[in-house]
Amino acid sequence: MKERALQVLLVEDNAGDARLLREMFSKERAESFELTHLLRMSEAVTHLAKGGVDIVLLDMGLPDGHGLDTVRRAHAAAPGVPVIVLTGLDDEALAAEAMKEGAQDYLIKGQIENRALPRALRHAIERHRMQTETDLIRTNQIQFKDEFLSHVSHELRSPLTAIYQFVTILLDKLAGELNMEQHEYLEIVLRNVKQLQSMIDDLVEVTRVQAGKLMIEPQCTSVSDAIVYTVNTLQGAATAKGITLSSVMGHRLPSVCADPTRIRQILIILVDNAIKFTPANGAVKVQARILNEKPNLLVVEVSDSGCGISTDMTERVFERLYQVTDNGQAGRKGLGLGLYICKELVTRQGGHIWVTSSPQQGSIFSFTLPVFSLAHLISPLLKNEEWPADSVALVTVEIRSPDGWLSKETREEWSRDTRSLLQRCVLPDLDVLLPKMESGGSGELFQVVAFADEKGVAVLTKRIREQFQRLNHCKESGLIFSTSYRLLKRAPTNASAPREDLADEMAARIEDLIKSESLERTVRS
């Protein structure tokens, strides 16, 4: 069978270099290569976009494109086409960078042997084909694994439901009285049902982490609340094992910018682990404090008096599927996913997690979360040399459901939709959509700090209202939507004051406004 000629695109503005390369091709059989020569990057991009090119020979110094930028543009115009860059003798470092950007190979001008050029082209194409194939296989594998895990967890949950239903029916004495022993044994069954349930949840969660689908919704939230919640939830388990579970919170702990559900999830995993690996009469303690060396971070520590971890294992415990080899201490096993999930959750919220431990001395698991700072949020806006207005507005948007929120899920879903709608309405260099500051009783509150005057605010609220009315299901569900705003006159500027001070001062005034808003709201409802 006759092979199709390889379509080679040469992008080179130097006539001498181009002639040399053409000559090399002319020595090959005419039917094996077909060369197109262009002088400009812009022409190359147009040509590539039309398709049909098998490989690109690209000079990195063109009149309308230079360095790595040329490689990026070639890739953008034809993502599937391999690129070989042509460089000068003194530019090997740049060529190496180009390889990182996805170039298949590089050739140094003046050092290309006659026969080497066609070989390099064929190799590059073949390498590129293999790479594409491997990528495809990997994508398919991940997708298969996702579907498989989702299927398995669904199938496991169904029988688990029946077990849960009937165990609780017996425990609630809906099928008659129980003696002490029967009651105790059924409690054991129930405990294991819950264990199994949390393992299935972990499986699903890990699939989500790996598929990059983990949802994190940061807001201004209190770590203390999450600690109190965790200690209350696990107090029973600790007491049952004869372990003292306590918490110590630093004085005047600031709020953090993180997802409260995720903080609770992290803490539950860490404290549950600590209880699991601590013998009777031991102690587990949860502490939160500001990091002295980095006051913009809050550190939470979960310490135990358990069996500890050998130093060489302190990194490995966060790996996926890592399980302690000596299971003597742990009463029940998990999937070895908990700490891996913790690490993902902490990292994705801008924090860091680590453990300090030595065998028989207990362990301290620590993680950090960014402290919430309004000043930090608004300071980029203060960089605007000229404000269009001499005032700042706090715009409050509220949504509420006429018949109450039937489930936490609906409320969260609506909250998410509204937040992304607002994000589209605000102007990135003038407005800041604040993270959720408080959970407003019957409604959901959203606040925008807008650097605008009365007129500007009117435009903004009009835009928000119009967007909101376009949401069809909002009309159907009869969701109530309202906006209000408060204006804050800008303080006389002290030209000599440093910008950070200005941000701090503005933030303080806006915070006061938010507080008085929430106070009014409480009085009204």
Add this chain to the structure above:
Amino acid sequence: MSNKKILIVDDDPDVRQGMNLRLRANQYETFFAADALSVVVEARKHEPDLIILDLGLPAGDGFVVMERLKAIPSLAVIPVIVVSARDARANQERAVKAGAKAFLQKPVDNAQLLAVIRQALGEPAQPADQGSL
């Protein structure tokens, strides 16, 4: 005392029976459907105050059922609570948009199930629901 009528739609007989015992212990009257086709028939026959709906059903899934119910004015007004083993994040939004009052992930905590049922029926919450485990 409630005595409101609930139609339980689930293809798993064990789950149906478990749900039945739990709801009857809380003074609800219960009826059943085991597939998507019989939901409309049973709903017309018994005129339930609430439908508890599984998503994975023979002869069309829970979403098909919700569409059918919506198309019949007398049945469209009955609140539906979806109780499913399917992944919450992938299905909850879809279920709520299809008209469900809530999405609950199996296995559902008894107290949570009863609270959601009472809310959907407009009944006052009861702290001592049978099933606070």
